[in-house]
Amino acid sequence: MSSQRLSSTILLPRADRSLVPFTVPDTVSLPPNDPALWPRVAYAAAHVVADPVGTATPWSSAAGVAAVDWDATLAYRRHLWSLGFKIAEAMDTSQRGMGLDCPTARELIGRSLAEARTIPGADLACGAGTDHLDPADARTVDDVIRAYEEQVGAVEGLGGRVILMASRALARVARGPDDYIRVYDRILSQTANKVVLHWLGAMFDPALAGYWGGADFKAALPTVLAIIEAHRGKVEGIKISLLDARYEIALRRRLPHGVLMFTGDDFNYPELIAGDEAGASHALLGIFDAIAPVAASALTALGRGDRAGFDRLLAPTVPLSRTIFEAPTQFYKAGVVFLAWLNGHQDHFAMIGGMQSARGIVHYAEVFRLAAEAGLLADPVRATSRMRGLLSIHGVA
Numbered sequence: 410m411s412s413q414r415l416s417s418t419i420l421l422p423r424a425d426r427s428l429v430p431f432t433v434p435d436t437v438s439l440p441p442n443d444p445a446l447w448p449r450v451a452y453a454a455a456h457v458v459a460d461p462v463g464t465a466t467p468w469s470s471a472a473g474v475a476a477v478d479w480d481a482t483l484a485y486r487r488h489l490w491s492l493g494f495k496i497a498e499a500m501d502t503s504q505r506g507m508g509l510d511c512p513t514a515r516e517l518i519g520r521s522l523a524e525a526r527t528i529p530g531a532d533l534a535c536g537a538g539t540d541h542l543d544p545a546d547a548r549t550v551d552d553v554i555r556a557y558e559e560q561v562g563a564v565e566g567l568g569g570r571v572i573l574m575a576s577r578a579l580a581r582v583a584r585g586p587d588d589y590i591r592v593y594d595r596i597l598s599q600t601a602n603k604v605v606l607h608w609l610g611a612m613f614d615p616a617l618a619g620y621w622g623g624a625d626f627k628a629a630l631p632t633v634l635a636i637i638e639a640h641r642g643k644v645e646g647i648k649i650s651l652l653d654a655r656y657e658i659a660l661r662r663r664l665p666h667g668v669l670m671f672t673g674d675d676f677n678y679p680e681l682i683a684g685d686e687a688g689a690s691h692a693l694l695g696i697f698d699a700i701a702p703v704a705a706s707a708l709t710a711l712g713r714g715d716r717a718g719f720d721r722l723l724a725p726t727v728p729l730s731r732t733i734f735e736a737p738t739q740f741y742k743a744g745v746v747f748l749a750w751l752n753g754h755q756d757h758f759a760m761i762g763g764m765q766s767a768r769g770i771v772h773y774a775e776v777f778r779l780a781a782e783a784g785l786l787a788d789p790v791r792a793t794s795r796m797r798g799l800l801s802i803h804g805v806a
Contacts, residue, residue: 417793421774422805433793437784440722442705444493446712449682449689450669451704452534453494453697454502456745457509457517458482461759468763475504475513475761482517483524485754486533492705494697496521496533497572497648501613502695504742506577508762511541515563522569534605537561538574544616547578550588557596571604572648572693573597577616586622586632593636603645605671605693608633610651612738626656634663641665648673648693652734654681662687675734675741679707679723683716695741696730699748700785725783732775740767744776748785751777751792758799770803 420428463476486496498521499505499514509517518535525531539547539556547553553576564571573596583589597604611618623629637644646669649657654677661670672681672690681690697704703722710718733744743765750758758765777796786792800806 417790419793419796420800420805421778422771422800423774424771428805431778431781433781433786433789434784435789436787439702439706439784440710440718442492442702443709443712444705447493447708448712449708450671450691451494451697451708452497452671452691452693453489453701453704454497454500454693454695455486455489455698456742456749457503457761458485458746458749458755459757459759459761461757467759467761475509477513477517477761478755479520481755483520485749486521486524487528488754489698489701490525490528490531492701493708494701494705496525497536497693498533498569499536500572500574500695501609501739502698502742502745504761504764505536505538505574506540506614507739507742508760508764511560514540518564518569519567522567534570534572535564536574536607537564537571539576539578540574542578544578544581547582550579550582550591553579553582554592554595557592558599561596561600565601570602570645571600572607573604574607575609575614575617575620577614580617580620583622589620589622589632590636594639597636597640597643600643603643605645606633606637606647608647608649608651609673612652612736613650614739626651626653626659630660630663633660637668638665641668644668646671646691650674652676652738657681657690658685658687661690675730676727678730679720679727682708683711683719695745696726696733699733699745699780700726700729700783702787703783703785725779726785729776729779729783729785732772732779735772737767740764743768744772747773747776748780751780751795752785752787753791758795770800770805773799 418430418432421431458478458481460476460478499518503509537560542556621629621632648671650673670690671693672678675696707719707722734741746760
């Protein structure tokens with residue numbers, strides 16, 4: 410990336426209440442992107458764009474179905490497809506289970522599948538879980554099985570491929586590994602197509618602590634491998650989001666031949682995608698929503714055999730991603746949507762459920778700075794103007 414002239418200076422707040430001047434680099438030029446050269450399958454887990462006037466009480470459960478700006482939401486998917494990414498639809502990046510209710514998620518899946526059919530080469534896989542079943546209402550493993558069957562059937566009935574999302578209800582009612590094996594055996598034996606399994610750590614969703622019936626990674630691993638081995642013909646791969654590269658590599662090296670590892674590690678994705686002598690991870694990442702243009706060029710560089718270029722492009726995005734995904738990690742969606750707003754993909758910074766309030770202004774100031782340094786502001790003048798407006802709303806001048 411070659412930087413050109415400098416655009417402007419802005420005062421950014423720090424946690425100690427000081428204001429630090431930051432000179433915003435101007436537009437950067439990226440190396441050409443050619444998805445045909447990508448050596449990895451790359452899914453971007455896409456966010457949704459809220460309708461800011463669609464509900465008067467965004468924090469209230471009485472507000473009803475989530476208000477979505479469908480035009481802007483689908484436009485963002487077209488943007489990702491144009492760069493070459495597959496889309497992981499209706500996943501946690503879309504606020505699934507944190508504002509995006511099940512009926513709206515189903516509408517999102519239907520609309521995205523229909524949109525994909527109008528675009529040559531557009532591809533997506535869709536989250537199917539049990540979020541229409543309140544975990545407090547789940548009494549037995551059979552309740553969870555029925556919930557999974559309903560959602561998997563809905564996705565496949567629309568012609569979609571499934572990402573089998575982790576279940577809060579299953580985490581609540583399961584009494585050990587055998588209950589997980591029973592549920593996944595039942596669902597995988599019925600799916601029409603291959604699915605991607607979903608291992609989401611408790612840092613992303615505390616309700617998933619102890620998933621697979623094990624207290625830690627070492628205890629859970631045999632259960633996961635047993636399920637995959639028993640259904641290797643039905644499992645395209647597994648997405649793991651534990652934010653520890655050691656765990657992902659350990660699982661990756663034990664996967665049956667033909668089953669893909671999809672990194673969901675938003676802290677260590679460059680090294681995991683680049684791989685080692687024993688293999689590499691493909692990608693199913695929320696951060697790819699936010700860094701899509703740079704990630705696309707990096708994947709092209711890797712496909713050309715230019716590991717140094719791949720590293721050079723992605724290295725500046727890692728501090729940004731680690732900030733966006735800092736604890737409490739489940740609020741990372743706010744940073745993803747913030748960058749979409751800065752880059753003009755939506756004309757407001759409002760989220761379903763008012764989740765933009767989950768992070769403070771110092772956090773957003775740091776995300777802005779790191780995004781600018783990583784060359785991720787498509788129009789630095791517009792982004793700086795929007796950042797100034799947000800600072801003003803927060804009384805920072």
